[in-house]
Amino acid sequence: xxxxxxxxxxxxxxxxxxxxxxxxxxxxxxxxxxxxxxxxxxxxxxxxxxxxxxxxxxxxxxxxxxxxxxxxxxxxxxxxxxxxxxxxxxxxxxxxxxxxxxxxxxxxxxxxxxxxxxxxxxxxxxxxxxxxxxxxxxxxxxxxxxxxxxxxxxxxxxxxxxxxxxxxxxxxxxxxxxxxxxxxxxxxxxxxxxxxxxxxxxxxxxxxxxxxxxxxxxxxxxxxxxxxxxxxxxxxxxxxxxxxxxxxxxxxxxxxxxxxxxxxxxxxxxxxxxxxxxxxxxxxxxxxxxxxxxxxxxxxxxxxxxxxxxxxxxxxxxxxxxxxxxxxxxxxxxxxxxxxxxxxxxxxxxxxxxxxxxxxxxxxxxxxxxxxxxxxxxxxxxxxxxxxx
Amino acid sequence: xxxxxxxxxxxxxxxxxxxxxxxxxxxxxxxxxxxxxxxxxxxxxxxxxxxxxxxxxxxxxxxxxxxxxxxxxxxxxxxxxxxxxxxxxxxxxxxxxxxxxxxxxxxxxxxxxxxxxxxxxxxxxxxxxxxxxxxxxxxxxxxxxxxxxxxxxxxxxxxxxxxxxxxxxxxxxxxxxxxxxxxxxxxxxxxxxxxxxxxxxxxxxxxxxxxxxxxxxxxxxxxxxxxxxxxxxxxxxxxxxxxxxxxxxxxxxxxxxxxxxxxxxxxxxxxxxxxxxxxxxxxxxxxxxxxxxxxxxxxxxxxxxxxxxxxxxxxxxxxxxxxxxxxxxxxxxxxxxxxxxxxxxxxxxxxxxxxxxxxxxxxxxxxxxxxxxxxxxxxxxxxxxxxxxxxxxxxxxxxxxxxxxxxxxxxxxxxxxxxxxxxxxxxxxxxxxxxxxxxxxxxxxxxxxxxxxxxxxxxxxxxxxxxxxxxxxxxxxxxxxxxxxxxxxxxxxxxxxxxxxxxxxxxxxxxxxxxxxxxxxxxxxxxxxxxxxxxxxxxxxxxxxxxxxxxxxxxxxxxxxxxxxxxxxxxxxxxxxxxxxxxxxxxxxxxxxx
Numbered sequence: 001x002x003x004x005x006x007x008x009x010x011x012x013x014x015x016x017x018x019x020x021x022x023x024x025x026x027x028x029x030x031x032x033x034x035x036x037x038x039x040x041x042x043x044x045x046x047x048x049x050x051x052x053x054x055x056x057x058x059x060x061x062x063x064x065x066x067x068x069x070x071x072x073x074x075x076x077x078x079x080x081x082x083x084x085x086x087x088x089x090x091x092x093x094x095x096x097x098x099x100x101x102x103x104x105x106x107x108x109x110x111x112x113x114x115x116x117x118x119x120x121x122x123x124x125x126x127x128x129x130x131x132x133x134x135x136x137x138x139x140x141x142x143x144x145x146x147x148x149x150x151x152x153x154x155x156x157x158x159x160x161x162x163x164x165x166x167x168x169x170x171x172x173x174x175x176x177x178x179x180x181x182x183x184x185x186x187x188x189x190x191x192x193x194x195x196x197x198x199x200x201x202x203x204x205x206x207x208x209x210x211x212x213x214x215x216x217x218x219x220x221x222x223x224x225x226x227x228x229x230x231x232x233x234x235x236x237x238x239x240x241x242x243x244x245x246x247x248x249x250x251x252x253x254x255x256x257x258x259x260x261x262x263x264x265x266x267x268x269x270x271x272x273x274x275x276x277x278x279x280x281x282x283x284x285x286x287x288x289x290x291x292x293x294x295x296x297x298x299x300x301x302x303x304x305x306x307x308x309x310x311x312x313x314x315x316x317x318x319x320x321x322x323x324x325x326x327x328x329x330x331x332x333x334x335x336x337x338x339x340x341x342x343x344x345x346x347x348x349x350x351x352x353x354x355x356x357x358x359x360x361x362x363x364x365x366x367x368x369x370x371x372x373x374x375x376x377x378x379x380x381x382x383x384x385x386x387x388x389x
Numbered sequence: 390x391x392x393x394x395x396x397x398x399x400x401x402x403x404x405x406x407x408x409x410x411x412x413x414x415x416x417x418x419x420x421x422x423x424x425x426x427x428x429x430x431x432x433x434x435x436x437x438x439x440x441x442x443x444x445x446x447x448x449x450x451x452x453x454x455x456x457x458x459x460x461x462x463x464x465x466x467x468x469x470x471x472x473x474x475x476x477x478x479x480x481x482x483x484x485x486x487x488x489x490x491x492x493x494x495x496x497x498x499x500x501x502x503x504x505x506x507x508x509x510x511x512x513x514x515x516x517x518x519x520x521x522x523x524x525x526x527x528x529x530x531x532x533x534x535x536x537x538x539x540x541x542x543x544x545x546x547x548x549x550x551x552x553x554x555x556x557x558x559x560x561x562x563x564x565x566x567x568x569x570x571x572x573x574x575x576x577x578x579x580x581x582x583x584x585x586x587x588x589x590x591x592x593x594x595x596x597x598x599x600x601x602x603x604x605x606x607x608x609x610x611x612x613x614x615x616x617x618x619x620x621x622x623x624x625x626x627x628x629x630x631x632x633x634x635x636x637x638x639x640x641x642x643x644x645x646x647x648x649x650x651x652x653x654x655x656x657x658x659x660x661x662x663x664x665x666x667x668x669x670x671x672x673x674x675x676x677x678x679x680x681x682x683x684x685x686x687x688x689x690x691x692x693x694x695x696x697x698x699x700x701x702x703x704x705x706x707x708x709x710x711x712x713x714x715x716x717x718x719x720x721x722x723x724x725x726x727x728x729x730x731x732x733x734x735x736x737x738x739x740x741x742x743x744x745x746x747x748x749x750x751x752x753x754x755x756x757x758x759x760x761x762x763x764x765x766x767x768x769x770x771x772x773x774x775x776x777x778x779x780x781x782x783x784x785x786x787x788x789x790x791x792x793x794x795x796x797x798x799x800x801x802x803x804x805x806x807x808x809x810x811x812x813x814x815x816x817x818x819x820x821x822x823x824x825x826x827x828x829x830x831x832x833x834x835x836x837x838x839x840x841x842x843x844x845x846x847x848x849x850x851x852x853x854x855x856x857x858x859x860x861x862x863x864x865x866x867x868x869x870x871x872x873x874x875x876x877x878x879x880x881x882x883x884x885x886x887x888x889x890x891x892x893x894x895x896x897x898x899x900x901x902x903x904x905x906x907x908x909x910x911x912x913x914x915x916x917x918x919x920x921x922x923x924x925x926x927x928x929x930x931x932x933x934x935x936x937x938x939x940x941x942x943x944x945x946x947x948x949x950x951x952x953x954x955x956x957x958x959x960x961x962x963x964x965x966x967x968x969x970x971x972x973x974x975x976x977x978x979x980x981x982x983x
Contacts, residue, residue, distance in 0.1 A: 026551070029551075178698050181709070183713075183874060187656055196691060213656070216649075216650045221428070
């Protein structure tokens with residue numbers, strides 16, 4: 001399946017490596033590095049590489065905003081690099097892609113904040129944090145239809161941007177929404193206090209847009225405060241950390257009874273989509289088993305595979321900035337982890353090529369596909385993210 | 390009858406004001422419910438856990454330990470890894486293995502004891518390798534060393550485990566089940582840690598009040614030479630206090646991480662700002678006052694969050710509560726404490742008061758010629774270099790200015806400011822607001838921004854400068870955190886979704902008075918950007934510009950308006966050659982067709 005996806009010839013790649021830039025906040029998301037390694041190893045050893053040539057991933061770690069500009073300059077000045085994958089870039093992504101403009105085509109593995117969504121210099125093959133948030137909001141308005149909703153969200157550019165996009169959707173449906181922003185360094189009691197401040201104890205729906213540790217704290221607070229309402233969150237909360245936490249707490253099931261939004265498919269069900277199954281199998285076979293359900297791994301794996309597809313379509317000998325930039329923008333999908341067709345460059349969120357989000361409810365040991373890309377019930381984001389498109 | 394004296398010490402007035410504020414909060418049922426919530430009490434316990442170690446370290450060794458939260462975090466990592474993997478991870482040192490494995494699934498008590506043993510070693514290492522050599526150094530040098538310890542321990546953890554949170558297995562004897570005490574609803578874990586913090590505070594008070602060790606430590610703090618005469622070694626006392634401090638901090642840090650269910654390199658170290666505030670309230674001496682202050686700081690947090698959602702008078706931006714008000718509370722308290730209490734941070738008699746002053750250059754060539762030549766060369770390079778290198782040089786100059794600001798404060802005032810980037814950020818946002826939003830011409834935005842940043846700096850620093858020691862370091866640390874949340878995270882300041890109009894591929898872009906308020910060199914750098922937008926997007930640009938030569942330089946066509954009437958129009962290049970027209974006309978508009 002993956003060989004067909006990248007358009008490879010199969011077998012081991014040989015010859016001079018083809019260099020691809022990879023800028024990523026590896027300190028925060030080491031699983032993204034693992035997934036990139038798995039994808040490259042797979043492409044080089046089994047899928048035939050890029051027209052037979054192996055990939056060499058040139059890494060640049062981004063820990064602080066200054067790193068983004070430095071990584072961008074490094075890749076822009078490297079004449080052998082015409083394509084760069086931005087993994088999860090937590091600091092200053094706009095500087096990275098601005099530096100690459102005109103020098104290297106760019107794929108955003110995880111569009112996280114407003115500068116990512118609006119970036120004309122790069123493309124993303126999943127709906128990103130924007131899609132997950134908007135999808136969750138649409139699910140709340142269309143499916144849950146509450147009167148009141150409580151939202152606890154990280155106080156950063158991504159959180160503020162996401163809230164500003166989803167609030168009009170929720171309020172247009174006549175739902176009273178109370179939001180509390182918590183700093184990324186919030187402790188568990190701070191998150192518990194935020195939940196109480198939003199009126200979560202009496203709200204019909206609680207929505208959580210936090211980092212992984214915030215998900216755990218929110219779960220604990222909801223348990224302690226005995227808040228038993230519909231919870232809507234994103235795939236950030238269904239990763240390894242939550243499963244481990246619930247196991248440590250002696251919970252009966254590995255997931256809380258929440259609704260999780262992701263990019264159309266559910267990686268935990270038995271009847272997996274072939275592309276998701278291929279990803280999980282690859283991670284198992286190449287040492288990435290411990291990280292396969294993390295936030296960063298699937299999207300980085302997908303980005304590397306999609307980059308390989310574009311390069312093979314262009315032809316590695318024909319790969320220049322111009323051909324690759326046109327190639328990444330012409331991507332029509334579907335990608336491995338994102339359901340639906342893709343179209344890049346549609347305003348206002350010009351970098352976001354995908355327009356679907358699924359929602360999956362976990363209910364005491366059973367996954368219920370509320371809105372799935374596998375059965376045609378997936379949420380179409382276009383009316384919200386592409387109003388003029 | 391003895392008349393009541395109104396001549397209280399200023400700090401007592403402050404305590405009275407805080408007590409009145411708390412009483413006012415408790416009068417309202419809603420506010421009382423939120424203020425006494427379990428979340429606030431638990432947050433207070435977390436702050437107290439870090440602040441007790443701060444006081445302990447200061448009493449024992451005279452060090453204002455800015456790394457105390459990081460020590461708690463480090464101990465929590467040791468414990469968490471032992472519990473989950475059975476591995477004792479070791480710092481990256483030559484010939485030292487990365488870890489010692491004890492087999493998986495270590496139980497609670499062995500893991501706790503082993504982690505505390507690591508804390509003992511850490512305390513000894515900090516004493517013998519870092520702070521004992523600095524025994525006679527000024528307090529500022531010790532505070533700077535503690536910043537180094539902060540960065541080192543954090544870097545060890547990030548290098549080893551990354552910055553992602555690590556799950557902490559629950560304690561064996563308490564869990565997260567619900568406990569209700571009056572209006573407070575909290576988990577068993579939170580209640581346990583809150584109680585433990587109070588017990589530790591009482592135990593520390595008793596230790597320093599009633600034992601020979603405590604009395605000796607207090608004696609050494611008052612007069613080290615006197616302690617030596619009495620037969621106590623200040624070194625030995627300091628070492629023992631360091632061990633006690635890291636062990637207590639580590640113990641509480643482990644339980645703090647258990648409350649959070651995970652540990653990462655950021656969350657617990659970030660508690661050091663409110664912890665320092667609480668320690669300051671306790672005069673870096675009183676475990677009791679410090680603990681009470683820490684709980685109050687924690688309990689104000691849910692109240693601020695609640696008011697942000699429910700109170701109509703709460704300051705808002707874009708309909709949402711203004712961010713970071715809770716971080717302003719420690720800052721305001723620190724400033725008030727320093728202003729009202731002259732001896733906010735008690736000194737220790739035998740150590741030097743301040744760092745040596747920055748030496749003045751001895752030769753004229755160094756004092757005058759060197760800086761003038763350097764400045765002239767750099768200024769000239771700004772005009773000669775290509776745009777890429779010019780940008781790099783400009784960034785380097787900015788970094789030099791930031792470094793020089795630290796040198797000025799440390800070298801000439803003898804204190805340490807930990808928020809140079811916050812002041813730079815304040816200046817940058819003021820420039821952006823005055824030039825972009827209000828249209829002030831160059832160079833006034835720069836001058837006013839510098840004045841605003843300087844004014845905030847003076848307002849924050851003056852209370853600290855009245856007294857010696859590391860007060861400025863504490864107040865600027867709190868300022869940096871508060872500015873980050875209150876100002877830089879504020880959508881009204883950072884622009885929120887600004888930028889969307891340009892990056893969403895518009896068909897037309899209107900620019901009004903582009904050069905107004907901007908430095909010529911900035912304008913010069915913007916022109917290629919506009920050309921690139923036109924080239925990339927094909928959009929048309931309507932530029933309204935009084936800088937005639939600039940407009941005609943970039944425009945394809947130009948329209949000349951006078952008193953609202955179109956005077957003439959034509960190709961920009963043709964108009965640029967018509968000097969008579971330029972000199973006689975009032976030029977109001979030009980366009981660059983895409």
